[in-house]
Amino acid sequence: MRLRVRLLKRPAAADPAVSESERRLFGGPLRYDAGWANHEYAQLESRLLTTLRSMPRMAGGTLRLAWDTDRRALLTVAFAEAGQGVTSAAGLLVLSRVLRTLFGAGSAADRLHAALPALAAGALVAVLGAVLASWSTAAAGRLEPKVERAAHEQYLKAAVEVELEAIEDGEFRRLLDSAQWGPPSARRTVGACVATLGGLISLVATAGVLTVLHPLLLPMLLLIAAPRGWGAMRVAQRRYLSMMTWVEHVRAARLIGQLLISRTSAPEVRVHGVGRYLLGHYRNMAEHAEGEATRLARDKAATELLAAALSGVAALVTYTAMGLLIVTGRMDLAVAGTAVIAVRTGSASLGALVATTNTLHEESLYVRDLERFVAEAGRRAVPSGGVPLPERLGTLRLEDVSFRYPDRDEPALSGVSLTIEAGTVTALVGENGSGKSTLVKLLAGLHLPDTGALTWDGVDVREADREQVFDRVSLLTQDFERWPVTARTNIAIGRPAAGGEDGSPEQAADVAAAARYAGADQVVEKLPHGYETLLARMFRGASELSGGQWQKFGLARTRFRDARVLVVDEPTSALDPEAEIAAFDSIRGLAGPQRAVVLVTHRMSGVRYADVIYVLHEGRLVERGSHEELLARGGRYAAMFRIQADQYGDGAKEPGQGVPIPRRAAAPRNDPSVT
Numbered sequence: 114m115r116l117r118v119r120l121l122k123r124p125a126a127a128d129p130a131v132s133e134s135e136r137r138l139f140g141g142p143l144r145y146d147a148g149w150a151n152h153e154y155a156q157l158e159s160r161l162l163t164t165l166r167s168m169p170r171m172a173g174g175t176l177r178l179a180w181d182t183d184r185r186a187l188l189t190v191a192f193a194e195a196g197q198g199v200t201s202a203a204g205l206l207v208l209s210r211v212l213r214t215l216f217g218a219g220s221a222a223d224r225l226h227a228a229l230p231a232l233a234a235g236a237l238v239a240v241l242g243a244v245l246a247s248w249s250t251a252a253a254g255r256l257e258p259k260v261e262r263a264a265h266e267q268y269l270k271a272a273v274e275v276e277l278e279a280i281e282d283g284e285f286r287r288l289l290d291s292a293q294w295g296p297p298s299a300r301r302t303v304g305a306c307v308a309t310l311g312g313l314i315s316l317v318a319t320a321g322v323l324t325v326l327h328p329l330l331l332p333m334l335l336l337i338a339a340p341r342g343w344g345a346m347r348v349a350q351r352r353y354l355s356m357m358t359w360v361e362h363v364r365a366a367r368l369i370g371q372l373l374i375s376r377t378s379a380p381e382v383r384v385h386g387v388g389r390y391l392l393g394h395y396r397n398m399a400e401h402a403e404g405e406a407t408r409l410a411r412d413k414a415a416t417e418l419l420a421a422a423l424s425g426v427a428a429l430v431t432y433t434a435m436g437l438l439i440v441t442g443r444m445d446l447a448v449a450g451t452a453v454i455a456v457r458t459g460s461a462s463l464g465a466l467v468a469t470t471n472t473l474h475e476e477s478l479y480v481r482d483l484e485r486f487v488a489e490a491g492r493r494a495v496p497s498g499g500v501p502l503p504e505r506l507g508t509l510r511l512e513d514v515s516f517r518y519p520d521r522d523e524p525a526l527s528g529v530s531l532t533i534e535a536g537t538v539t540a541l542v543g544e545n546g547s548g549k550s551t552l553v554k555l556l557a558g559l560h561l562p563d564t565g566a567l568t569w570d571g572v573d574v575r576e577a578d579r580e581q582v583f584d585r586v587s588l589l590t591q592d593f594e595r596w597p598v599t600a601r602t603n604i605a606i607g608r609p610a611a612g613g614e615d616g617s618p619e620q621a622a623d624v625a626a627a628a629r630y631a632g633a634d635q636v637v638e639k640l641p642h643g644y645e646t647l648l649a650r651m652f653r654g655a656s657e658l659s660g661g662q663w664q665k666f667g668l669a670r671t672r673f674r675d676a677r678v679l680v681v682d683e684p685t686s687a688l689d690p691e692a693e694i695a696a697f698d699s700i701r702g703l704a705g706p707q708r709a710v711v712l713v714t715h716r717m718s719g720v721r722y723a724d725v726i727y728v729l730h731e732g733r734l735v736e737r738g739s740h741e742e743l744l745a746r747g748g749r750y751a752a753m754f755r756i757q758a759d760q761y762g763d764g765a766k767e768p769g770q771g772v773p774i775p776r777r778a779a780a781p782r783n784d785p786s787v788t
């Protein structure tokens with residue numbers, strides 16, 4: 114079905130046109146709540162003079178980066194661009210000399226002969242200009258990718274060093290999102306800086322030559338060039354204005370395109386017929402965007418025609434004035450010839466300068482986002498250094514710990530006190546949202562307590578060397594990372610090897626041992642290239658694992674990491690019953706004299722053999738004890754255990770019979786959903 118495109122009133126800054134499809138699917142234009150989205154509006158405010166004034170500040174960050182990355186290339190570009198300005202000025206002066214000689218007295222052969230040295234000098238200047246231009250191109254070509262790489266590294270390094278809290282903070286994420294456009298923009302800023310510098314120098318050189326030739330020529334140049342400059346500026350501003358409307362259609366259409374081809378939506382796209390539905394909306398939005406592009410093209414054509422007409426009138430006035438000056442003997446014919454060429458070169462330079470200034474302005478907005486992000490990330494980075502932790506692990510203690518996520522009113526943990534001893538298995542249980550995963554993140558050093566204390570053998574985690582805290586923890590969560598790398602690296606990445614250890618026979622043996630421990634070796638045996646099989650469904654020749662097979666890899670990675678404290682959060686959700694029993698056995702086996710295991714799970718069968726079980730409820734610890742003790746108490750734990758046991762029909766065999774066991778409600782007979 115083709116949907117009607119409803120064009121609203123002409124696009125304006127604050128009220129872009131919205132297609133019927135966007136209204137229906139997204140309830141309006143699809144605007145990102147991201148920093149860079151603001152630029153679309155900021156750009157509209159830009160004017161040439163404002164842009165020119167803020168240019169040094171805008172380009173400053175990128176130039177500093179270029180200076181740090183390859184100062185030789187930067188200086189070469191600057192020198193070559195300045196040199197080109199000088200050669201273009203020299204070229205004009207030589208041209209003036211040639212014309213003067215050619216228009217002078219004597220026979221044609223004599224005049225031509227007399228002009229030969231100047232012609233030779235002109236050729237030399239032209240060759241020099243070309244050499245300088247290619248020198249600048251080569252140096253800029255070397256500099257640009259280096260600047261992009263340096264900016265990207267700066268971005269990634271800043272991102273990995275911040276506290277987890279910052280990553281979970283919406284404001285910071287927006288900054289992170291907007292800053293990702295910074296590195297490619299830094300690269301383009303280098304190009305725009307070079308072009309702007311070149312344009313400026315050549316303009317100044319041309320203006321200088323014209324002033325030397327005749328004082329009236331410079332105002333004449335400005336008169337001819339001004340309309341074209343105005344036209345270029347106006348077209349650029351209209352483009353910004355249009356981009357604001359256009360970008361939203363493109364964004365919406367792109368989202369729909371992704372939904373149509375995504376793997377996760379593929380079943381519904383086919384079975385529910387969502388494909389045809391979304392395709393119709395895609396066409397509608399694309400047509401809307403095409404309409405905007407057509408409008409823009411018409412606008413541009415009209416503006417350029419007007420600018421050309423104004424420029425033509427200005428040229429007519431200028432050349433008439435020049436003719437009068439020649440006729441009245443106040444201007445030499447040779448000077449006039451040079452001036453005509455200089456005026457043409459100068460107006461072209463001015464037009465190009467306006468365009469490159471606009472590009473510079475546009476790109477530098479994204480670079481500024483990157484700079485803001487790097488500064489903010491520095492403020493929110495995990496502090497380096499601190500009190501070293503004891504070599505041997507004794508006790509991890511939480512005393513009256515509370516923690517609240519910044520965007521929540523209620524604390525996720527309140528007044529939690531517990532102890533984790535080396536050589537034990539500690540289980541954390543509780544209903545959804547009771548605070549188990551939050552507690553795990555605190556234990557891993559990912560979050561710091563708001564109040565109370567978390568100590569590693571007496572060292573408060575706030576003062577401890579966080580690098581060491583991370584080093585002593587192994588974290589296996591339900592959504593652990595399925596790295597798109599080989600099976601071997603997927604296990605070995607548990608403790609990324611330093612330099613030469615990667616791929617060593619010792620490492621291979623450790624990987625194999627860890628895989629055997631977790632039962633992942635049987636999975637590897639069936640892979641086409643064994644440990645060298647790439648586990649990434651999106652690449653050619655790669656294999657994909659099932660959820661349960663991945664969990665075995667997760668456990669193998671944890672085993673390989675061999676840390677002091679193993680934190681395992683819902684490790685068996687995708688395992689079949691047999692594999693689940695084996696996995697819980699393996700996890701229990703990981704506890705050793707110097708190692709503690711903290712297990713979070715909703716599978717009550719997996720926690721019954723833990724040395725100590727803590728029950729969390731709404732962020733508070735409500736029960737503590739062994740499986741038997743807690744069942745005998747008949748509290749929350751006993752209720753949870755018996756609900757699960759009851760599903761298998763053996764709840765009555767457990768102690769703690771006094772606990773009321775909620776039964777699953779039977780579906781009403783007349784429920785229309787039950788057939």
Ligand SMILES: Nc1ncnc2c1ncn2[C@@H]1O[C@H](COP(=O)(O)OP(=O)(O)OP(=O)(O)O)[C@@H](O)[C@H]1O
Pocket residue numbers: 281518520521525543544545546547548549550551552
């Ligand atoms: N990143 C976060 N930002 C804000 N609130 C969060 C965040 N993570 C968890 N919460 C909130 O903190 C509380 C505790 O969540 P937590 O994930 O620790 O519970 P849980 O016991 O692990 O739950 P589940 O059994 O469902 O995994 C919940 O109210 C949850 O909504």
